[in-house]
Amino acid sequence: MATDKRYQIFVSSTYIDLIAERNAVIKAILDLGHIPVGMEMFSADNDEQWQTIKREIDKSDYYLIMVAHRYGNTIKDENNISYTEKEFDYAVSSGIPRIGFVLQDGIAWNPDWIEKGHLKKRVDGFKKKIMTRPVSFWTSPEDLMTKVTVAVSKIIVNSPRPGWRRASDEDQQTIHTMNLLTQENMRLRGEVDRLSKLQAPKAELTCSFIDADDKDLGDVLKIRRSQGDLKSRILHKNLQEIQELVRQYDEIVSLNSSRSQLAMHAIVANVDKHLTMPYNFDSTRIDKLLKSLRDNKIIPPRNPLDFAELRYFHFDTLLGYKKSFEPSSGSDLEKYNAFVKIESALDSLHSRTNQELFKMTHEMINIRANNSGSVAIDDIKFEVKFTPAILGTYLGKFEFDHRTHSLDELSREVDVKFLVPGESSRLGRMIFRIPHDLDEVKCIIKIIGRQLPSAVSSELKIQFYDDNAAE
Known part of the structure; x- marks a missing residue:
């Protein structure tokens, strides 16, 4: 059924990895005669711009989200949530009808735009959140454009919204001009992003906790605590x-x-x-x-x-x-x-008895750093802190011994003095006594390097449980 209504559709996604896909989505919306709105119109890097984003979402008739393998820029003061996920959560809380598009598994993708480690867990969790409602899976910008056209037409019929009614030919020309400016703004933002990467290489380091087999321990480690003599x-x-x-x-x-x-x-x-x-x-x-x-x-x-x-x-x-x-x-x-x-x-x-006893009453964790940036990092140092403190903690590369230290915070320079981009290496290992008076502690590691703009930290929650098997 023909209509002179135009609907404002907020387009949400990460940016640098989905430029071609955003172009396809915006073109599909424009071809349908509707109004795309998204991050191309403003920068989302402080509270003032976030208020602008909220207002645009509130004014929009529909919300469109697309995601691939990148989580996007995060907000440190808000549990490191990404701006894209924050937009999604706000749209859900506002009750705006939404359309979801998720990259199909198995599609070849630029490895630089595929998250690893804890960020991969964040993007996987975000996808699950999106897929609590039916979504469309896309394989290419062309495929995405076709599916957006169908999905937008369908949601307009199934979930009617106020929309915008054309008042005059002059207003239509204004909308067309705005759309052209939006596309030009998007092109210029991409060029600025490309030039900034060329002019200012980024120093970035991630750290994690691993076991003796180099297996990532994740965010929580559970340790059995033996009982008896x-x-x-x-x-x-x-x-x-x-x-x-x-x-x-x-x-x-x-x-x-x-x-x-x-x-x-x-x-x-x-x-x-x-x-x-x-x-x-x-x-x-x-x-x-x-x-x-x-x-x-x-x-x-x-x-x-x-x-x-x-x-x-x-x-x-x-x-x-x-x-x-x-x-x-x-x-x-x-x-x-x-x-x-x-x-x-x-x-x-x-x-031998003392050595075996030491191994049964202590746990060893390795610390690994990965240079995920574009510049080499040297003069690496790290410090470890337990909250609350644990008696008997050692740092370094050594065999089991029987020393007893009462330290809750330790720091050391590491043997790895230089990490090139894309390289990962063990910084050392940490051995600590399994406490009998604590059920949970937090282990916080902080790493600094000469090229890093600020310290990099990672946290591991360690939970202890008793071995109640019959002796």
Whole structure:
């Protein structure tokens, strides 16, 4: 049905990645005889312009949103929401009929305009919000133009609005002039944006928390907290392993005893007596091992600890053999090696127990930075803060140790001194003690670099829960 009404349609989207698509949408609206309004008419970078945007949305009959893979410029003071999503939320709250267009999955797209990390989560969440009502999926500017034409015509019929009625030919000419100015404004804004990128390269850095396998931990990390006397449990396990080594020693002695004397002599005879010398075993090692077994309540071997038949290589200038201070042959070599395993396990019992305890009561998180800007960044430093504070926190690249620090804020210069655009690197790792008196803490990392206009920060919420499994 013919009508002389013209409807104002607010066009909302990110800008630099959708210039061609915005042109197609605006042309489709103009071809239908209606009035497109959008960010080309004003800048959305402060509160005064936002008030202008609100007024334009209020005056519009319909709201059109299109989105691809870019979230857009964000507002730090408003939980880093993008201007595009803020426009959408306002249109929804105002009850303006809206039309949504989302880029179809699988369409080739400029990787510079595809969000990653937490921004990807934001744009995915925004798409879900848009798709709470039916939307159209587009594949190209041409496809989008066709679908906008159909969708606008349909919503005008299904959701009538006041619109604008043409008063005279002069008014129509004014509207046409305004449309031409809008398109020219849009072209000039694109040119300004292009020139600004050429003249002022942008320094931008993102940081994230990752695990040992470089997997992004996201915004929340949940850590299981073991209960009970961990040290006693670990020590008991290690003592059982030593008891098993003792059993293996007895098994070796029993097997050797079952061999015929002829076979045993053959083993010894195969050793070149010109290359080896008898090994003088220090019997005090036996006394020390037996005492350690008794002290740790481990049942000693049933068979005697006797190592008379041992030989070692000595130096020979003609054949080039070098002297070895450990046995290398002899009929007692197999059970001697089993003895050494018990000896070593006892010597390292408490250090291994402490190391395992440390690993069970501490957590490690890696810190990664990504240069997402267009200039290199150097002189990188970072600081970490826990809220509330956690006892026992360490920064750096080191093996597990048993130091105890009472620090809630740490800072350090990192080994990575230079990050080129597009490069990411670990800055270091952070190890902290799992607290038993806290259920949740916040870990805040702040990174500075010489080229960065301001510090970059990221926050990880760490939640602790108890392991209530039966011991």
